[in-house]
Amino acid sequence: MNTIAGTWLLRMKTPVGTIEAEYRFEDEGGVIRASASGGGETTALTDIAAEDSPDGQHVAWRQSITRPLRLDLEFDVTVDGDALAGESRAGRLPRTRVTGERITA
Template identity: 30%
Template sequence: MSVAGSYDCVTKTPMGPQKGVLTIVPGEGDTFTGNITGDLGSMDIEHGKISGNTLTWQMKMTMPMPMDLDCTATVDGDALTGKVKAGMFGTMDLTGTRKN
C-alpha cells in the first residue's frame, strides 16, 4: 500500500484545532519528503522515514513561535492517525483523510 498522497489533516493544539494539507512524496528507499500547509503557513518535512504503513518525520514550526516538531503517523487505507510532539506543549493528536 502506498502512503503517498495528500491528506486533509487536523491537529488538536492548545490553540484549538489546526487544519492543514499534509503532502507525502516517497523518496529513495524508505524515505519521504513533502510538507504541510495550513492556516499558519507551510512547513517542510525533514528526515521522513517509512516503515510499512508508519511514518516518522520532523518539522520546524516558525509561527506562532519557533519550535521543533516530532511527528509520527500510521496510514490505514485512506485514514491517517498520529501524534505531534511539540516541545513544552506536549503531544497533540493528528488525524487525516486522503484527498481524492
C-alpha cells in the same frame, strides 16, 4: 510504494483549538519527500521514515514552523488506507492528537 504518498488534510487538536494543514507526500523511487501548508506558510518535512507494521504503515517526520508560534515538531502516525492517526510533539509540550484523511492520491 509508500502508502503515505498523496495529499492529506491533517487536523491537530491543540490546547488552543484544532489546527488544520495540508500535507503533500511524494514517493520518488522509494524516497519520501514532503511539505506542509497551513497558517500562511509552507514548510519542508525532514527526517521522514516509513515502515510497514501490522496496523498499517508507520510514518515519522520532523517539521519546523513559525506560525502561530516558532516550534520544532515531531510527528508519529500510522496510515491505514485513506486515513491516518497518531500524535505530534513540540519539545516539552504535551503530545497532540493528529488525525488525517487523504484528499488526493
